[in-house]
Amino acid sequence: MPENSVVVNLNQFERSRRAQVSADTLSVLHGCRDLLIEGATRVLTRQAEAMEKTLLAMAERSPLLETRNSYYSAQGILNRQANELLSACKEAFCQAFNDFAHNREKTAGGDLLELSLVDDHDFEVTLAIDKATSRLRFNCAEELVALDARMAHLLGRSDLAENDNPLGPRALCEALLDGIAKMQPEQNVRIVLLNQFDLVLTTELAGIYQSLNRHLIDRGILPDIKVGAKSRGQAGAAAQPGAPGTPAQAQASNDMFRMFEQLAHGSNPAGPAAPGLAGFSLLDSLGQLQSGSMMLPGGVRFELPVLEAATISNVLRSLQQSPVMQAVSPLDAVLVDAVAMLFDVVFEEAAIPDRLKAQIGRLQIPVLKAAMLDRNFFSQANHPVRRMLDAIATLSVHLPDNETGNARLEAISHVITGVLDSFEQDIAVFESAAAELEAMGSSLDETLEETLEASLQPDIAQIRQAERAELAPVIVHDFINRALKEQTVADSVREFLRRDWAQLLTQDYVKEGEQGAHFNSHVETMRELIWSVQPKADMDARLMLVRILPGLLKRLREGTAEIELPQKLADRFFATLVVLHANAVRPNTQPVPLPDISPEEIEDMIPAAAAEPAAPAAAEPAVPEVEDEYTQRARALNKGDWVEFHYDDGTFRWARLGWISSIKNTYLFSDQDGMNSFSIGLHRLAEKLRRGEAVLVERKSITESAFGKLMKLFRQKLGYA
Structure with a gap:
């Protein structure tokens, strides 16, 4: 400038x-x-x-x-x-x-003087x-x-x-x-x-x-x-909710509490106070209710329905219908309604087993008391109470209907009992409970992962081998064609490679795959064989042939023995190979003629069983390869994801994705303890998703999901939507 x-x-x-x-x-x-x-x-x-x-x-x-x-x-x-x-x-x-x-x-952008x-x-x-x-x-x-x-x-x-x-x-x-x-x-x-x-x-x-x-x-x-x-939106006031970089969910939680205040100021849901309840404090009395009953002014005892370990009941709805609500402040009444709605949503969550919902239900009064004590409950996604509820919900996948699942449910119940016995006003009780449940979930995840790594290996090896068997003819054919490309080779060698040596390569590929040591060794032997029968114009090439020939012949004989090539056919090939090698090193252009053999003679040498292809195994009925949203959902699955499979008799089971084949898109699932496994193809899985016979289990935060629905309900109450 x-x-x-x-x-x-x-x-x-x-x-x-x-x-x-x-x-x-x-x-x-x-x-x-x-x-x-x-x-x-x-x-x-x-x-x-x-x-x-x-x-x-x-x-x-x-x-x-x-x-x-x-x-x-x-x-x-x-x-x-x-x-x-x-x-x-x-x-x-x-x-x-x-x-x-x-x-x-x-x-x-430097001086910003040019574009x-x-x-x-x-x-x-x-x-x-x-x-x-x-x-x-x-x-x-x-x-x-x-x-x-x-x-x-x-x-x-x-x-x-x-x-x-x-x-x-x-x-x-x-x-x-x-x-x-x-x-x-x-x-x-x-x-x-x-x-x-x-x-x-x-x-x-x-x-x-x-x-x-x-x-x-x-x-x-x-x-x-x-x-x-x-304001979270201050950096960009015009940004739309949910836009990248906008903390929409945190903003929504803050907006939620403002809605509570608007509802409280706009109406008086509690109604006029009942005689004798003046000065009554709901928060002070929730400690009594947490133990089963509370004393109202005048010596009246109020009790909630008994929460048993096998029942699912929203007792906060009973609280709302009680005389207690006639004495609470409008804001407290809205908070009770909000927490009751939260548990309504949790109890409607299909991914949580009923017996686990019953355990979550025992926490209704402590959660209400915590929400009234610490209103960050509505604004912080990682609030200890919300973390505890989420940790319990994520343990759903580790509760099979057997003795192991019952023992885990008992451990969860023990943690919840500890909260009920010790929670008064210190939210740290939930912090330690959440940490204990999260550690339990992590430990179970790690144990299941270790179990699966070991138990699925035979199944994975079997699936990979089956997939390689299907691909082997194409792969082997391609390797042989590339080796023979633009090479002048006698028909007898070409026929040997395509008919006989291809069997050996196919066996190797099915067992070990393209990176297997035996497969690569036999491919290299094939290339050496092709080179060995080419004319050797100079002395260095002839000396090289003399050096490699003993090893080459040894490997060829071992290979023909491995595929059990008929002895007469093997002898005929090696006799022909002697002539081809002699011709390759001859200084003149007059080759020694090869022994003649007719196709009929070759057929007579090959056993009938080897000539007839094996009957294909019975395959599952083909599934149409439809590309739609259900196929995309199946493709989006990752190792560790859970799917709920439903059956005609009305039963269902959860299965964890343990491995995905990169060749044929075969999905290998195991049960909740990793003891039983089964495989399914991509398009068959998509078809089950399409029919509702399989449902993806989303291990998301139940409180985050519940607060999203809660937000919508309160916006409707205020006429926002």
């Missing part, structure tokens, strides 16, 4: 006018930097092996060679260079953070970072509201855009990608690794940001900030 220009580059101006941070501020910033990157790399190190397994599974299922290679390359980097990779990511983040702290941020096209590779990288950033920001929405405000205060700014926070998800994702790039993998491999890092951090980053906020609070940086006071 000319020296006498009056045009000011606003980016440069903003950086130049910002004051240098003080030494104390810089010390706090460095502490935050270290907490974030150390926490993130510690999580990634701990999950490195899990990421490797995920990448291998994705590679096995990918139909495209290029995509498979990307997954394998990413897995190889994690396997051999994980420490080096994470050190590079850590170094990249620290460098970027230090540049920010010392006013050395990189500019976005240029973005190539496809840059666009893919930008898109990958945007997606990763949006996912992390959504899952850490509560924590980032406070962190953005504290960082703005620390840096002396009035506000800080969400992508300008040097500790935010955007800065972290860009640094991770820069660190990955230092390992010099191809761009698609970088994106694969970034996606894996993002998926791992999605569940862990919120806890790291919580520690960052505590670190800043301990140093006096906005200790009294009200988390959630800043």
